[in-house]
Amino acid sequence: MWSMATLQAALTEVVDEINTTIRVERLGGMTRLEAYAADPTEQRFVSEAELRDAMLSPSKHTYMVTKSGIQFGKAHYVLPGAHVGKRYRIRHLPAGRDFIEVFTKDDEYVGRAWRVDRLSEQEHRAFMDARSEVERENRAITAGAVHFRNRVAASAKRLDTLAGGPDLDTDTDDVVLPDPVPAPKRGRKRRTKPNTGKDNTAKATEPALTDSLDLGALTEMFGDTLPGG
Numbered sequence: 001m002w003s004m005a006t007l008q009a010a011l012t013e014v015v016d017e018i019n020t021t022i023r024v025e026r027l028g029g030m031t032r033l034e035a036y037a038a039d040p041t042e043q044r045f046v047s048e049a050e051l052r053d054a055m056l057s058p059s060k061h062t063y064m065v066t067k068s069g070i071q072f073g074k075a076h077y078v079l080p081g082a083h084v085g086k087r088y089r090i091r092h093l094p095a096g097r098d099f100i101e102v103f104t105k106d107d108e109y110v111g112r113a114w115r116v117d118r119l120s121e122q123e124h125r126a127f128m129d130a131r132s133e134v135e136r137e138n139r140a141i142t143a144g145a146v147h148f149r150n151r152v153a154a155s156a157k158r159l160d161t162l163a164g165g166p167d168l169d170t171d172t173d174d175v176v177l178p179d180p181v182p183a184p185k186r187g188r189k190r191r192t193k194p195n196t197g198k199d200n201t202a203k204a205t206e207p208a209l210t211d212s213l214d215l216g217a218l219t220e221m222f223g224d225t226l227p228g229g
Contacts, residue, residue, distance in 0.1 A: 049109065052101055056091035062105065063088055070113055072100055077113035080130035 002010070019032045027035040046054075063070050064087045069078040072090060077100050082088065088110065091101045098118050102110040119127065 052091055056101055057094055059090045063090060069116060070102070073097065076116045078116055078127050079111050079113035080127055081111050082113070
C-alpha cells in the first residue's frame with residue numbers, strides 16, 4: 001500500500017506527463033502547456049478576495065460562535081478573532097473541509113477558521129493563548145462599562161435626593177450645586193412733567209420799580225427830559 005506522500009508524487013508525475021507530452025487536436029496539435037504559453041491573454045495576479053468569491057462555495061445559513069468554535073457539518077472550527085455569541089457567514093471549498101473562511105453578515109471578511117482536530121499541538125496552544133487574551137480584553141471592557149453605569153446611577157440618585165428636600169438624611173458634601181443667580185433689581189421710574197413748550201423754571205419775583213427807584217431823584221436829574229416836564 002502506498003503512503004500519502006508516494007501517492008501525491010505519482011499523481012504529480014502523471015499530471016506533468018499529460019500537460020507536456022500529449023498533443024491535443026482541438027488546441028492545434030499543441031500540448032496543453034504549449035497552448036497555455038501561446039495564449040495572448042494578459043496574466044495578472046489574483047487577489048485573495050477574488051479567489052474566495054470564485055472558488056469557495058457560500059453557505060446558506062449563518063453560524064453562531066461558541067466557546068468550542070463554529071460547528072459546521074460534523075466538525076468544529078476555531079478562529080481567534082471571532083466573537084462568542086455572534087453569528088457569521090462562511091465559505092468553504094467544494095470538497096475539502098480542513099478550513100473555512102468566515103465573513104460577517106455584511107460579507108466583510110473576518111479570517112480563516114481551522115478544523116480543531118486537524119490542528120497541531122503548537123497551533124492549538126497558540127489559538128488558546130489568543131482566545132484567552134481576547135477574553136481578558138472583553139472582561140476589562142465589561143468591567144469598565146459596569147463601573148461607569150454605577151457612577152452615573154449614583155450621581156442621579158444623589159441629585160434626586162437633593163430635589164426631595166433638606167430633611168432627608170443624605171450626605172451632600174460631594175454634590176456641588178451652582179450658585180444662585182440674583183434677580184435683577186428694578187429701578188424706580190422718575191416721573192417727568194410733560195413738556196408744554198413753556199419755560200417751567202421758577203423765576204424769582206421781580207421787585208417793583210417803585211420799591212427800588214427814587215422817583216424824586218430821577219425827577220431832579222432828568223426833569224427837563226421827562227415827558228410832561
